[in-house]
Amino acid sequence: MSPAADHGEIEQLTLELLDRYEEINLLYDIGQALAGVFDVDAIGRAVVDRAMAVIHAEAGLFLLVEGETARVAYRAGDVPAPLLAGLTPGADLLRRALAAPVxxxxxxxxxxxxxxxTPFGVLALAGKRDTSAFTASDGRLLQALAEQAATAIRTEHLVRELRESERIRSEMEIARQLQRSLLPQSSPRILGVDVAATCQPSGHVGGDYFDFFSLPDGRFGVVIADVSGHGVSSAIVMAGLRSTIHAEVQSGFDPAQVFRRANTLLARDFAASGMFVSAFLAVYEPATGELAYTNAGHPPPYLLAAPSDEAERLEAGGLLLGVVADAAYETGKARLDPGAVLVLYTDGLTEARAPNGEFFGEAALARVVREGHALSATGLHSTVLGAASTHLGGREPDDDVTLIVVSRRG
Structure with a gap:
């Protein structure tokens, strides 16, 4: 290959890397801007302004579509009248915009x-300031912004629906609905790994939360958290935490970076409430079995390679989220080797009380995990919950009980 061809390939690769870097920075920025925002017009303003700045557009708008109606939630710059007319209900341009991703x-x-x-609307830009044409790269950037906006709007809808129903439903029922809506409906499918997970709510609503997510590079993530307090307030903090984490993990930062940013936002937005969050976040690399994790004051998960081994407690991390705005967090490393089991839980499990007041406790949990090591993830999950239920002796748990079992097949 000629030097000129080599140079051309290098230039192309450099441009692609710069495009990706720009997209990542944009996702960081919009993720922070949208965290905790529960107003559709404000979401539209944040997304349009950033899109225009990054893509160098003359004008932009966010069109909110609700059923058969549509309205401009935010507009900036001089959008040509024919384009505005084309983005009205029944117009061909709007139909095409809603039918195609880009x-x-x-x-x-x-x-x-x-x-x-569920379509929420259309994010549109009109004209570039340098009069050049929009490119496929511009489309990818705008689509990435639209995905963040959709997540924020979905959260806003959930919060708005719950606030509206507050007139006719008790606070606890509202919180239960929000909590259920934020939890995954099924366990993820990961090659070579079995996962079993549940959150069993107590009679009063706590703040337990867990979720799974996939990263663009093929890694798999899991988060488990417990928000202090009960009722709607803890459920709304949970919604804010979920929105923050989903915005941040897409950026590719390590877990400690994600928690540093989440902690800053929670400390800023919920400091007056006095609420805080214990949380554990891990990212799993299927090819190597490596776990990168950070623990923000959460009960340390158990990682057991074999019944004869000492269980590893995943403790590296930092303070509870939302307590100190500039708290530091570190990323710990571990390995989920073939045959190993990882058990994540909230303190509602170990603090399950027997009729005589005795806690189920860490020692009992470690013993059950060791004895059930050879079981499938589902089998071990059921065994642990069964042991805790027996310990309760017919009593209702005082707190939510969340348990996640991850086992790597040997």
């Missing part, structure tokens, strides 16, 4: 804002 019709760039099968 629509480029110079001088228009539009992307669909959608969560699952």
């Amino acid at each position: 629509l480029i019709m110079q001088p228009l760039l539009a992307v669909r804002v959608q969560h699952g099968a």
Whole structure:
């Protein structure tokens, strides 16, 4: 290959890397801006302003679609009248924008804002300041912003629906609905790994939360958390935490970086409430079995390689989230080797009280995990919960009980 061809390939690779770097920075920025925002117009303003700045557009708008109606939630710059007319209910341009993930019709760039099968609207830019054409790279950037906006709008809808129903439902029922809506509906499927997970709510609503997520590089993540307090307030903090983590993990930062940013936002937004969060976040690399994790004051998960081994407690991390704005967090390393079991839980499990007041405790949990090491993830999960239930002796638990078992097949 000629030197000129080599130089051309290097230039192309450099441009691609710069595009990716720009997208990551944009996701950081918008993730921070949208965390804890529960107003659709404010979401539209944040997304349009950043899109125009990064893509160098003359004008932009966020069109909110609700059923058969549509309204401009935010507009900046001089959007041409024909484009505005085309983005009205029944217009062909709006139909096309909602039908395609990305629509480029110079001088228009539009992307669909959608969560699952539910379309929320259209994010559109009109004209570039240097009069050049919109590119596929511009479309990818705008689509990444639209995905963040969709997550924020989905959270806003949940909070708004719950606030509206507060007139006719008790606070606890509202909180239960929000808590359930934030939890995954099923365990993820990961090659070579079995996962079993549940959150058993107590009679009063606590703040237990867990979730799974996939990273663009093929890694798999899990988070478990316990928000202080009960009722709607803890459920709303949980929603804010979920939104923050989902925005941050897409950036590719390590767990400690994610928790540093989440802690700053929680300390800023919820300091007056006096609420805090214990949480554990881990990212698993399927090819190597490596776990990168950080623990923010949460009960340390058990990692047991074999019944004869000493269980490893995953403790590296830092303070509870939301207590000190500039708290430091470290990332710990561990390995989930073939045959190993990882058990994550909230303190509602170990603090389950027998009729005589005795806690189930860490020692009993460690013993049950060791004895059930050879079971499947589902089998060990059921065994642990069964042991805790027996210990309760017919009593209702005082707190939510969340348990996640991850086993790597040998």
